[in-house]
Structures are given as structure tokens and as C-alpha cells.
Amino acid sequence: MPELFAKSALHGQKPLTRAGVTLSEEVLGPITSVACFPGKRALVAAQLGGFPAPNRREGNLLWTGPEQAFLLGQAPDLSGLAATTDQSGGWAALRLNGETNKLLARLFPIDPRSLTEGTCLRTPLFHMSAVLTRDDKGVLILVFRSMARTAWDEIAHAMEMLQAREAIAG
Amino acid sequence: MRLTCPLCGDRDRREFYYSGSEDTLTRPAPDAGDAAWDDMLYLRTNPAGVTKDLWYHESGCGSWLVVTRNTVTHEILATERVADRKGAPK
Ligand SMILES: [Zn+2]
Numbered sequence: 001m002p003e004l005f006a007k008s009a010l011h012g013q014k015p016l017t018r019a020g021v022t023l024s025e026e027v028l029g030p031i032t033s034v035a036c037f038p039g040k041r042a043l044v045a046a047q048l049g050g051f052p053a054p055n056r057r058e059g060n061l062l063w064t065g066p067e068q069a070f071l072l073g074q075a076p077d078l079s080g081l082a083a084t085t086d087q088s089g090g091w092a093a094l095r096l097n098g099e100t101n102k103l104l105a106r107l108f109p110i111d112p113r114s115l116t117e118g119t120c121l122r123t124p125l126f127h128m129s130a131v132l133t134r135d136d137k138g139v140l141i142l143v144f145r146s147m148a149r150t151a152w153d154e155i156a157h158a159m160e161m162l163q164a165r166e167a168i169a170g
Numbered sequence: 171m172r173l174t175c176p177l178c179g180d181r182d183r184r185e186f187y188y189s190g191s192e193d194t195l196t197r198p199a200p201d202a203g204d205a206a207w208d209d210m211l212y213l214r215t216n217p218a219g220v221t222k223d224l225w226y227h228e229s230g231c232g233s234w235l236v237v238t239r240n241t242v243t244h245e246i247l248a249t250e251r252v253a254d255r256k257g258a259p260k
Contacts, residue, residue: 054178
């Protein structure tokens with residue numbers, strides 16, 4: 001067996017700063033999707049120390065749909081309570097820091113002002129399925145790993161355009 | 171055009187996939203006969219006024235919605251999750 005090592009989706013990509021926003025890759029550890037079986041959400045919440053309401057994150061749990069969340073970390077045994085699938089390495093995470101609202105307005109069809117800390121939305125990044133959340137460090141965008149470079153490219157392009165517009169405005 | 175998803179809130183039309191009349195939620199019994207199945211599968215009314223359609227919150231939460239809208243005024247009158255209508259347990 002050859003020696004294998006894990007690479008992140010955007011391995012080697014340097015952070016980019018334009019128009020007061022810095023875009024960088026964030027390397028997440030294990031991700032477990034937790035989909036509650038019918039009527040079991042309260043029991044799952046008891047095991048995980050909570051379960052996020054729609055459009056919210058709760059600790060390391062990100063809401064991803066009805067009765068469903070991503071746990072950033074390993075899940076305990078939830079046999080009989082929820083379907084758990086290992087999503088580690090299946091998603092790429094992009095971090096935005098700084099003055100993000102003008103940029104978000106160009107990327108997502110939602111009001112960026114609604115993305116307060118603790119919010120977690122399902123909304124598309126152009127044509128890409130995404131999870132969009134804000135924590136105490138800034139904005140975090142999750143896309144399918146196969147979409148990582150496309151997502152980076154789209155966001156970087158919007159940042160360049162925003163910077164150009166600011167330069168013209170003086 | 172915007173639709174209010176009962177879970178996600180007020181969202182842009184591009185997040186949704188349109189899937190036609192809510193008629194397809196109501197299936198005839200297997201032995202109801204050709205006429206009843208033909209009616210469910212193929213025959214649609216085309217009202218000028220209030221209509222109910224199925225929409226899928228494809229790039230949002232993945233819920234199927236029943237949307238009540240007015241084809242004359244373009245008003246959206248109500249949105250409801252199919253899962254809630256069917257009484258899905260939480
Ligand atoms: Zn929704």
C-alpha cells in the first residue's frame with residue numbers, strides 16, 4: 001500500500017483580498033450528515049446536545065434541510081434514530097472575511113443582511129448547491145468538492161468587479 | 171417572482187423547480203378504471219384565476235410545496251409544504 005496523504009479541495013490556493021474582503025479555503029475535519037428518522041428529532045437532539053432549527057446553526061451542527069443537519073465532527077452511535085452518512089472530503093469550504101455584504105449580494109439570491117451570526121441557509125451560489133452560514137469568524141460557504149474551483153472562480157470574479165467599481169467611484 | 175417557503179422564508183423564483191398542477195398528489199385507487207387514471211395523468215383545467223401548483227425548493231431545503239396563486243393577478247396567495255399537509259412527524 002503506497003503512502004497516501006489527504007489533500008484539501010483547493011490545495012495550495014493562496015487567499016485573495018479585493019474590495020475589503022478576503023477569500024480563503026477553510027479545511028474542515030470530518031463532516032457527518034444526520035437525517036432524523038420520522039419522529040426522532042428530539043431523541044437525536046438529546047444525543048447531540050441540540051439540533052438546529054431551520055435556517056440556524058447550533059454549535060457544530062449546520063441545518064441542511066427538514067430534519068437534517070451536518071455535524072462538523074464524528075457522530076455518536078445514532079442507530080434507530082437517524083441516518084448518518086460520512087460527508088468528509090465531499091464538500092469544500094470557502095471563508096469570507098471583511099466587508100462581505102456587497103459581495104454576498106452578487107453571489108446569492110438572498111438579502112445579505114439576513115445572514116446574521118448563527119444563521120445557516122440553503123441557497124445556491126449561482127447554479128451550485130450550497131450551505132451558507134455566518135459564525136464568529138465570518139461567512140462560511142460549503143459547496144460540493146467537485147465545484148470547489150468553479151466556486152472560487154465565481155467569487156474571485158465578483159470580488160474583482162466590486163474592486164473595479166470602487167476604483168471608478170473613487 | 172418570489173415564493174415564501176414555509177421553512178426557508180421569502181426566496182427568489184430561481185431556487186424553485188415548477189412541477190405543474192397539484193392534481194398529481196391525489197391518486198385514484200389502483201382499480202379506479204382507465205377514465206379516472208386518464209383524468210389524473212393527462213386532463214388539466216386551465217383556470218383564469220386561482221390555481222394550485224407543485225413547486226420544488228430545489229436549491230433550498232428540498233421541500234415540495236403546494237403554491238396557491240392567481241393566474242390573472244399573479245398574486246401568490248399561500249404556500250404549504252406537502253409534508254406538512256400529509257402530517258409528517260417531526
Ligand atoms: Zn425551503
